[in-house]
Amino acid sequence: MVVASKEPFPAVRKCDASRRGDHTVVSDLDGTLLRSRSAFPYYALVAFEAGGVPRLALLLLLAPLAGLLYHAVSESAGVRMLVFAATAGARVADIESAARAVLPRFYADDVHPDAWRVFTACGRRWVVTATPRVMAEPFLRDHLGADAVAGTELATWRGRATGLVDSRRGVLVGERKAEALREMVGDGDAPEVGLGDRRSDYAFMSICKEAYLVPREPVDAVGADKLRKPVVFHDGRLVQRPTPLAALLAVVWYPIGFLLACVRVAAGSLVPMPWQYHVYRALGVRVVVRGAPPPRPKHAEGRTGALFACSHRTLLDPVFISVALGRPVSVVTYSLSRLSEFLSPIRTVRLTRDRATDAAAIRRLLAGGDLVVCPEGTTCREPFLLRFSSLFAELSDDIVPVATECRMSMFHGTTARGWKGMDPFYLFMNPRPQYTVTFLDRLPAEHTCGGGGRSSHEVANHVQRLIASALSFECTGFTRKDKYLALAGNDGVVGPSKGT
Numbered sequence: 001m002v003v004a005s006k007e008p009f010p011a012v013r014k015c016d017a018s019r020r021g022d023h024t025v026v027s028d029l030d031g032t033l034l035r036s037r038s039a040f041p042y043y044a045l046v047a048f049e050a051g052g053v054p055r056l057a058l059l060l061l062l063a064p065l066a067g068l069l070y071h072a073v074s075e076s077a078g079v080r081m082l083v084f085a086a087t088a089g090a091r092v093a094d095i096e097s098a099a100r101a102v103l104p105r106f107y108a109d110d111v112h113p114d115a116w117r118v119f120t121a122c123g124r125r126w127v128v129t130a131t132p133r134v135m136a137e138p139f140l141r142d143h144l145g146a147d148a149v150a151g152t153e154l155a156t157w158r159g160r161a162t163g164l165v166d167s168r169r170g171v172l173v174g175e176r177k178a179e180a181l182r183e184m185v186g187d188g189d190a191p192e193v194g195l196g197d198r199r200s201d202y203a204f205m206s207i208c209k210e211a212y213l214v215p216r217e218p219v220d221a222v223g224a225d226k227l228r229k230p231v232v233f234h235d236g237r238l239v240q241r242p243t244p245l246a247a248l249l250a251v252v253w254y255p256i257g258f259l260l261a262c263v264r265v266a267a268g269s270l271v272p273m274p275w276q277y278h279v280y281r282a283l284g285v286r287v288v289v290r291g292a293p294p295p296r297p298k299h300a301e302g303r304t305g306a307l308f309a310c311s312h313r314t315l316l317d318p319v320f321i322s323v324a325l326g327r328p329v330s331v332v333t334y335s336l337s338r339l340s341e342f343l344s345p346i347r348t349v350r351l352t353r354d355r356a357t358d359a360a361a362i363r364r365l366l367a368g369g370d371l372v373v374c375p376e377g378t379t380c381r382e383p384f385l386l387r388f389s390s391l392f393a394e395l396s397d398d399i400v401p402v403a404t405e406c407r408m409s410m411f412h413g414t415t416a417r418g419w420k421g422m423d424p425f426y427l428f429m430n431p432r433p434q435y436t437v438t439f440l441d442r443l444p445a446e447h448t449c450g451g452g453g454r455s456s457h458e459v460a461n462h463v464q465r466l467i468a469s470a471l472s473f474e475c476t477g478f479t480r481k482d483k484y485l486a487l488a489g490n491d492g493v494v495g496p497s498k499g500t
Contacts, residue, residue: 041243332350399443
């Protein structure tokens with residue numbers, strides 16, 4: 001008779017997390033703080049962001065070999081193969097950028113509730129992980145409140161990753177994790193709590209005064225609002241968590257999707273606006289119109305067009321508002337790539353960021369017809385609305401709030417770090433994208449600057465709340481600058497040749 005071996009540490013659910021404010025906790029990452037024991041999706045995200053489809057395809061080809069090495073040779077050998085496939089030759093700056101702007105959203109969807117309960121209860125929080133430190137540290141520090149992170153260090157040469165790991169420390173598994181923890185402790189006391197999920201974690205867990213195992217059981221992830229800091233901004237092109245199957249589908253679909261996107265973009269540029277709704281539908285793009293679209297304005301002396309103030313989900317918001325109206329309307333933008341400007345089926349006018357000059361330009365456009373403005377000034381993917389600029393409220397009392405939503409299944413049609421000229425193509429590369437345009441009631445006169453004596457800030461905030469309510473989104477005070485500082489490390493003001 002075979003007797004099942006008993007685990008040397010109790011399950012984490014048995015840990016009393018009360019009165020831990022002055023304790024130190026040390027935790028593994030994959031399978032412990034995160035529900036998933038596989039780090040493949042995170043390497044896949046780095047591979048795609050740093051090297052596009054070719055590198056993601058390389059990772060997929062080498063992943064079976066990495067799995068074989070992991071189980072037949074050592075955990076360290078498997079990790080080394082994943083590191084090589086995802087990072088060899090990539091710029092370190094690109095890896096750091098992906099870790100800061102792309103990975104946190106996917107990490108945040110995978111936090112283990114039992115491990116998080118103990119981790120967040122302790123006053124000092126350390127993480128030791130086989131994952132390259134450059135990939136995991138931004139999320140762990142910013143969103144989980146980690147005070148120190150020890151991970152595998154990448155070997156670099158002239159600003160690029162060689163695909164190897166630093167030979168001085170190697171891959172942090174087994175005894176190397178214990179060595180890293182001893183360096184973190186120094187001459188201090190041993191940590192009070194250790195958290196792990198596999199045998200290779202026993203070495204560092206044994207150093208701690210108490211240790212607990214995270215069992216391999218299906219559990220629901222921690223809600224995003226429970227984290228130390230929610231993920232408001234994120235970047236990257238992949239919509240779905242790139243499991244091996246999802247990554248394979250993305251690689252196979254990419255060339256097909258690009259050809260389909262070219263057809264859809266060409267149709268949007270060449271087909272007259274009244275026909276575009278039906279053409280898009282025939283090409284697999286669903287446009288859902290809700291509310292009552294305002295009729296075409298009657299030209300009269302002294303009458304200006306309506307000002308459509310919309311939420312900003314992608315570059316194509318104004319285009320799909322035009323499709324919903326069945327007629328082209330103008331749009332103002334702070335900057336736009338030359339390619340997007342050339343392909344746009346509606347008139348686009350650049351703003352200068354000089355308030356007086358921009359106000360004069362908007363008045364001229366309104367005198368000639370309807371106009372779409374995106375008061376947020378930049379796109380936001382999460383269910384939040386950024387702060388609305390108040391300029392539009394000063395220039396018109398004929399304001400129609402418009403709530404826009406866009407559903408994509410494979411690729412995001414926005415970017416803060418890449419070339420925005422590709423945004424329409426990535427949106428149309430999705431097999432069946434859906435755009436929902438909801439026209440809200442025209443703003444009553446008492447809620448405008450001219451008719452109700454409201455300040456422009458009051459009007460802008462009111463419009464923001466109306467749109468947020470229609471979308472079940474949350475209003476925030478974040479701005480364009482906040483987004484670009486978080487995702488790209490700049491204020492989002494770039495030259496006209498590149499666009500924002």
